[in-house]
Amino acid sequence: MANYRVTIANRTYDVSIEDDQLVVNGDHISYDMDSLNDNGLHILRQPNRNTEAYLEPNRQGVYDIQIEGNHLSAEVLSGFQSSSKKARQDTGxxxxxxxxxxxxxxxxxxxxxxxxxxxxxxxxxxxxxxxxxxxxxxxxxxxxxxxxxxxxxxxxxxxxxxx
Amino acid sequence: MKLLVANRGEIAIRIMRTCRELGISTVAVYSEADQNALHTTYADEAVCIGAAKASESYLNISRILKAAQEIGANAIHPGYGFLSENPQFGQAAEDAGLIFIGPRPETMAILGDKLSARKAAREAGLLVLPGPDQPLEDNQAEIIIDEPLSFPVLVKAAAGGGGKGIRLARSGNELNEVVGLAREEAKAAFGDGTIYLEPLVQKARHIEVQILGDGKGKIICFGERECSIQRRHQKLIEEAPAPSLSPSERVCITEAARELGRKLFYRSLGTVEFLMDENSQFYFIEVYPRIQVEHPVTEMVTGFDLVREQILLAVTGNLDLEQSQIHFRGAAIEARILAEDPDENFLPTSGEISYLKEPGGPGIRVDSALYQGMAVTADYDSLISKLIAWGRDRQTAIDRLQRGLSEYQIGGLKTDLVFLKQILESHPYQIGEITTTFLDDFTPDDQGPAESVTRDAAIAAALHIHRKRNQPVSSPDEAGNLWQQTAWKEQISSGN
Missing domain, CATH: 2.40.50.100 (RNA polymerase II/Efflux pump adaptor protein, barrel-sandwich hybrid domain)
Structure with missing residues (x-):
């Protein structure tokens, strides 16, 4: 089981992934994603809904995502990363x-x-x-x-x- | 007939598209930085004219003319920017026996110097903004002006254009501070550091009139455009017709532009620009003696291909059009897609276009030079694409442009796409309450993205990072190479 905490537009999502099981903020959901090309274009499939998402890795743990006309920045924290990761606030x-x-x-x-x-x-x-x-x-x-x-x-x- | 386009980017392709329709063969010129640019492949022939630096390529008159002669071109279209407003270029082209698709060099000289342009407009009976008609002295540490100034004022480049070299000063101190920067910018952008002052019109609307003249005194007017949405004095969103004009004001402003055109015996396409103040008084500011970035909105509402008319006029010398043939239908809006970051004060961005999906469908036009894999560099202007929408009324055009902006996906570098959408969504824009200071205090009515969208994005990001971690290979680069090698091997074996 791998746990990720994703922050987008001041909203926080706790995502757990184990094999084909996906839990988002406590809800079990049916979800799949295919990569359409090497450039970050993906299609997300859930029951009765397909969504196209373009994912572009920014710096470590941050993605720029274009989805349904929105341009979002997603910060992903996971068990693999130290939780002490803080934004560099170097004013000098x-x-x-x-x-x-x-x-x-x-x-x-x-x-x-x-x-x-x-x-x-x-x-x-x-x-x-x-x-x-x-x-x-x-x-x-x-x-x-x-x-x-x-x-x-x-x-x-x-x-x-x-x- | 062979036409050389002395430009790059979207406008070079725009011009070549019309040439292709007219059966005219085309020649692209390009700098070393543009050797893979789209305009080089779109053209029938392409000639490298020098290094990336514009002064060694796109601004180099002798190299461009040499290219034209060696390849046997008989006409030159300058596009916008670069040499398009340079009378020496027009003159040198005509001296070399080429058809120059633009105004006569002497007209360009009058209009190119913004101070003599003001004089010409005043003589044609147009109302001109008050202000000293002489340039600020060079190398002057302290500004000394004979007449008292009422602040705020704009410091502008006499050789200016495209909003470059314009600085705002609210006081004498600020004026002294910005004069050096404005002069440096003017020198860098136009090779001429002459600057002058103009009063700032508060709550102004920018309205411009498109004219086409035959050089013998006949002037056809293709209506007006409103370009009040500007950042750093550069237009961002333009539309036709101007939503704020009453029918009588429209007659006044278009007739004023035609009158100036007649007085100048204006030849080719030109745009007469005005500022309209709160009391609907309009003042002449300048004339752009060339095709404008925002010309597509005029084409959408009139149905005319302005470049086609411009080329045919230059080739035949005759303007077979009458004013009564120009009709207007619906509304059109253009949004400029820029390699700039609106969240960081519109700083230029650069990068490789890693993904591209252009919008389409009813009423949508894309004028662009983008392609996947293209490197966007800081060498040239940040305009990378234009999205234009037409509708039978303004609201339909807005709705379509918003849809088009949502469909447009550009990966690899930050653009102003989202910002453009926020402007169109805003209440003042929707009701046509737009002035040149609109963006100074613009805050998007931002409810943020829908929860379902951020949720989808969160899942996508988590899945992506999860899968990357669980890949058997250690780095994505190796994965890519491995995949490529495998694919290549498979291709070879299937070919056998």
Whole structure:
């Protein structure tokens, strides 16, 4: 028996799967799913109802799901995963919010910065964005140089809290 | 007849589709980033014109003209964006003996400079937004303007278009802050950092008029479009007819556009753009001397193929159409599908299209260049597809567009599909209460997805992860390879 806790749009579903048996929030239900291709397209079958779902793995344990015109994000926790998994709430670092070019860096290591202060300027699709400090602090490290092309989610600058 | 399309993406394919119907052979040009793009395969011939960077390919006049000459093209269609508003391009094409499908270069020069365009409109008797008619001085740290300014103002690129290089300033301090960014954006997008100021019209509606001129003073008007739903001054949802116009206002605005067209002896397709304020006073803002992104809504309500009319006019030099032949039927709405994340302030997204299912059925039109396996990169504009719906009235068009957006499935990157649906669902949109600031304080009336839907999704996710864990192979990649190898072996053996 494997147990999963799935959270979607602030709703929680406890799903138990054993062989062909499926229990959702205590209800035994008849359910089957086929994979239609390698790209994540599935068909769900239950009595008198077929539903198409497109499942795309996002990061570990998270799926983006397109189903009946809805785009949902599902977080799956299971017995295999530690329950200590917490969202990373690191306010001292600035990641690139989009792929693009780092046009300018306004700070240097050791600078004291205020919350909301512009640290870098990034450009993508001819649009320039100011990247601001999420909190006040001291610039601990700068991991890119002006003119570098970065992917989304790359750590650019990290801040240390002011003493 | 051989026509080269100096563009990419959905508009390149849109133009080639009409060419195919007319029996005109087509040439695509493409950058190294686009070597697998759909427009290269749709065209009869395709020529690589340079590196991914637009300035080395789609903005490079000499490379495009060289390609045209080497392949023996006799006409060029510029599409929208890129070189479409560049008078040097039109001039160089005509000098090379090619038919340029667009306005005369001198008209483009007048309209391309937004400041001289304002002057031309004023001379044609149109009401123009007040504001200094001279550009802001270059490299000026502090802005000094002779006349007192009433804030808020918009800082706009004189060479602008497509909403790029526009910044809002609510005070002198903000103005000083945004001027540098606006200039940089203008320089990056148009190669010209000239900027100017224009007062912000509050609660404005964006209404534009589609004209087609024969270059000799005859102007046919294909009605108006309303494009008030904008984010970052870029249109997101457009419709025809404008729901807010009374019949007399419609006559006023379309006649004003025709008058400007006549005064300019306008040739080819053009769009005259206006802002309409709370008191239904409309002000000229600019003319787009080219096909517009949102032209399909006009085609849906008039039944005309605007690109076809544009090409035939350019080839024959004659406009065999009369205003009395233009009739309007029903309503059409276009939604722009963007590679942008509405939850993250419309930041561009990129990725490979892993899954694609396009909508269909009554009244639906899809203008797109997407295909499964396509890599969407940050190299070019974020517009990846357009979904257009027609209905016998506005409500039917809205219902159909909502249905189409629900049917549309794009996997592999985040898009604005859900956001577009939320706009259409909202009460103000449904009753036609739309202004250019609509999205600034838009909050979806979000009841969230139905419980049965999240339940299905939860089961699907749990089953998927469960099966992946219980697969005999250790990683999904290996599973894929194994499957491919097996399939390949089976194919070989069945072939024998």
């Amino acid at each position: 670092s600035i990641h690139s919010p989009m792929p693009g070019l780092i046009v300018d860096i306004m700070v240097k290591i050791g600078d004291r910065v205020k919350k909301g202060q512009t640290l870098l300027i990034q450009e993508a699709m001819k649009m320039q964005m100011k990247l601001r400090a999420p909190s006040s602090g001291v610039v601990k490290s700068i991991l890119i140089a002006p003119g570098s092309q970065v992917e989304k989610g790359v750590l650019l600058v990290s801040l240390a809290p002011t003493g």
